[in-house]
Amino acid sequence: MTHKAAGPEIEQVIQLLARLPGLGPRSARRAALQLVKRKQELMSPLAAALQQAAERIVVCEACGNVDTCQPCTICQDTRRDPAMICVVEEVGDLWALERASVISCRYHVLGGVLSPLDGVRPEDLNIPQLLARANASEVGEILLALNATVEGQSTAHYLMDELEGSGVSVSRLAHGVPVGGELDYLDEGTLAAAVKARKKL
Amino acid sequence: MTHKAAGPEIEQVIQLLARLPGLGPRSARRAALQLVKRKQELMSPLAAALQQAAERIVVCEACGNVDTCQPCTICQDTRRDPAMICVVEEVGDLWALERASVISCRYHVLGGVLSPLDGVRPEDLNIPQLLARANASEVGEILLALNATVEGQSTAHYLMDELEGSGVSVSRLAHGVPVGGELDYLDEGTLAAAVKARKKL
Numbered sequence: 001m002t003h004k005a006a007g008p009e010i011e012q013v014i015q016l017l018a019r020l021p022g023l024g025p026r027s028a029r030r031a032a033l034q035l036v037k038r039k040q041e042l043m044s045p046l047a048a049a050l051q052q053a054a055e056r057i058v059v060c061e062a063c064g065n066v067d068t069c070q071p072c073t074i075c076q077d078t079r080r081d082p083a084m085i086c087v088v089e090e091v092g093d094l095w096a097l098e099r100a101s102v103i104s105c106r107y108h109v110l111g112g113v114l115s116p117l118d119g120v121r122p123e124d125l126n127i128p129q130l131l132a133r134a135n136a137s138e139v140g141e142i143l144l145a146l147n148a149t150v151e152g153q154s155t156a157h158y159l160m161d162e163l164e165g166s167g168v169s170v171s172r173l174a175h176g177v178p179v180g181g182e183l184d185y186l187d188e189g190t191l192a193a194a195v196k197a198r199k200k201l
Numbered sequence: 202m203t204h205k206a207a208g209p210e211i212e213q214v215i216q217l218l219a220r221l222p223g224l225g226p227r228s229a230r231r232a233a234l235q236l237v238k239r240k241q242e243l244m245s246p247l248a249a250a251l252q253q254a255a256e257r258i259v260v261c262e263a264c265g266n267v268d269t270c271q272p273c274t275i276c277q278d279t280r281r282d283p284a285m286i287c288v289v290e291e292v293g294d295l296w297a298l299e300r301a302s303v304i305s306c307r308y309h310v311l312g313g314v315l316s317p318l319d320g321v322r323p324e325d326l327n328i329p330q331l332l333a334r335a336n337a338s339e340v341g342e343i344l345l346a347l348n349a350t351v352e353g354q355s356t357a358h359y360l361m362d363e364l365e366g367s368g369v370s371v372s373r374l375a376h377g378v379p380v381g382g383e384l385d386y387l388d389e390g391t392l393a394a395a396v397k398a399r400k401k402l
Contacts, residue, residue, distance in 0.1 A: 007269040009254040016247040020232040022224065031221040033293045036267050039255055046217040047251035050236070053210040054244045057237055066237050068208035092234045 010036065062133075064109030064126045066091050074098075074106060081105045083140040085133060087159065089113055089147055097145065105143075108133065113151040114158055122158065130159070134166045144172045211237065263334075265310030265327045267292050275299075275307060282306045284341040286334060288360065290314055290348055298346065306344075309334065314352040315359055323359065331360070335367045345373045 010032055018028035035043040059065070060072035067073055074080065074094075084105035088094050094107050110125045122128070134142060144159055146152035156172055163170050175193035177186060186194075211233055219229035236244040260266070261273035268274055275281065275295075285306035289295050295308050311326045323329070335343060345360055347353035357373055364371050376394035378387060387395075 007254075007257070007274070009250065009257055009269055010267070012250040013247070013254050016243065016250055019235075019243060021235050022228040022231060027223040029296065030223060030293065033291070033296075034220075034222050035251070036254070036258055036292065039258060042217065042220060043251055043255045046214070047248050047255055049210065049213040049217055050244055050248035050251065053208075053214050053237070054240050054248055056208070056210055057240060066211070068210055073208070090234070091237065092231065095230065095234075 063107050064091075064111055064129075065094055065107060079104070082138045084143060085130075085139055085141075086143045086145050087130060088145050089152060089155075093145065093147075103143075110146075110155070113146070113149075113155040115151055122162075125155075127159070127162070131162055131166070134163055134168050139168055141169045141171060144170065146172070148173075148175055264308050265292075265312055265330075266295055266308060280305070283339045285344060286331075286340055286342075287344045287346050288331060289346050290353060290356075294346065294348070304344075311347075311356070314347065314350075314356040316352055323363075326356075328360070328363070332363060332367070335364055335369050340369055342370045342372060345371065347373075349374075349376055 013035065014025070014028050014032045017023055017031050018025045020028075023031060035046070053068075056068040057066050058068065058070050060067060060070065060075055062071045062075045065072040065074060069076070081104055084103075085108050086094075086097065086103060086105050087108045087110060088097065089110055089112060091109055094109060097103060097107075108126065108130045110127065110130070112120055112125055114120055114122065114125065130142075133139065142159075142163060144156045146156045160170050174197060175190070176197055177183065177190065177194045183191065214236065215226070215229050215233045218224055218232050219226045221229075224232060236247070257269040258267055259269065259271050261268060261271065261276055263272045263276045266273040266275060270277070282305055285304075286309050287295075287298065287304060287306050288309045288311060289298065290311050290313060292310055295310060298304055298308075309327065309331045311328065311331070313321055313326055315321055315323065315326065331343075334340065343360075343364060345357040347357045361371050375398060376391070377398055378384065378391065378395045384392065
């Protein structure tokens with residue numbers, strides 16, 4: 001549906017915003033309206049910030065993270081433990097782990113999960129690069145921090161097989177009851193995993 | 202919370218996106234991630250579209266609409282009925298009426314509603330300009346298309362009082378059961394309005 005009341009410039013903004021996750025056509029219009037109403041404090045700064053980010057962002061050749069330097073800030077950070085590589089599916093997962101700041105190591109972003117049905121093969125992901133990094137002498141442990149989904153777990157299994165014999169120890173995140181979670185609201189799979197991995201007190 | 206994994210440029214994009222309606226900090230991060238992943242097709246075009254819109258958008262001096270020409274496309278459109286002015290709270294309401302394309306008249310955007318508690322007085326809105334327009338000889342009807350909220354309706358009452366004696370006929374939108382609405386899900390206020398305004402068949 002075209003939108004005769006707004007000019008083509010606003011229309012273009014609405015259509016691009018509607019392609020962001022979490023925004024449909026209606027909320028994209030609301031967001032555009034907000035941008036129009038707050039042109040000085042919001043629209044112009046966002047245009048400039050996006051422009052700057054688009055110009056400077058690069059994908060780290062070592063780990064697949066996105067940053068504005070090459071290699072990325074994390075790969076350059078010498079205070080991080082060089083013996084550990086944490087493997088994640090997407091950059092968003094890396095961000096989540098960094099926000100939690102429970103780990104201080106380098107990462108490896110796969111860029112997705114294996115999915116034979118969708119035609120995603122190991123060479124379509126950052127897997128060959130991971131196997132090469134695993135052979136570096138300083139790497140002692142690879143933590144597979146993949147999503148606890150079917151695809152995430154089968155990708156983890158594949159990686160485990162591939163990494164066998166490389167001499168590094170391979171680990172995965174624990175499964176169980178999320179902190180703050182109520183048993184009544186958890187699915188059977190989580191409960192089963194939590195019982196199976198129960199700890200002696 | 203600062204976000205050490207992403208560069209300051211991405212951080213800036215996230216913070217600005219989080220100020221849009223419908224996007225919180227978490228969904229702003231997801232949106233930013235999508236922008237980063239699709240730099241060529243999404244981030245750069247959005248930056249350019251926002252930049253262009255920010256440069257060209259002006260508020261129509263006649264009606265308060267936003268457009269890229271002065272007066273706006275609607276005010277310039279001579280095919281519209283010059284005898285009617287449709288008064289709305291915000292530009293988004295104008296867009297909604299134009300999408301429905303049930304009316305072909307000029308608009309007047311108040312820019313909000315009266316709210317003595319929040320210190321919004323008539324002179325803070327586009328009300329003086331509306332009263333001036335109502336005195337133009339060609340204007341015969343003013344349709345108050347304000348929201349059916351307490352503030353919207355009390356603003357409508359205020360305008361009705363002010364427009365009394367100007368010789369124009371003042372109308373408001375009908376209240377009742379929304380088309381497609383089920384009685385079971387409607388509030389008492391809507392049902393009462395629908396019964397009170399019932400039509401003979």
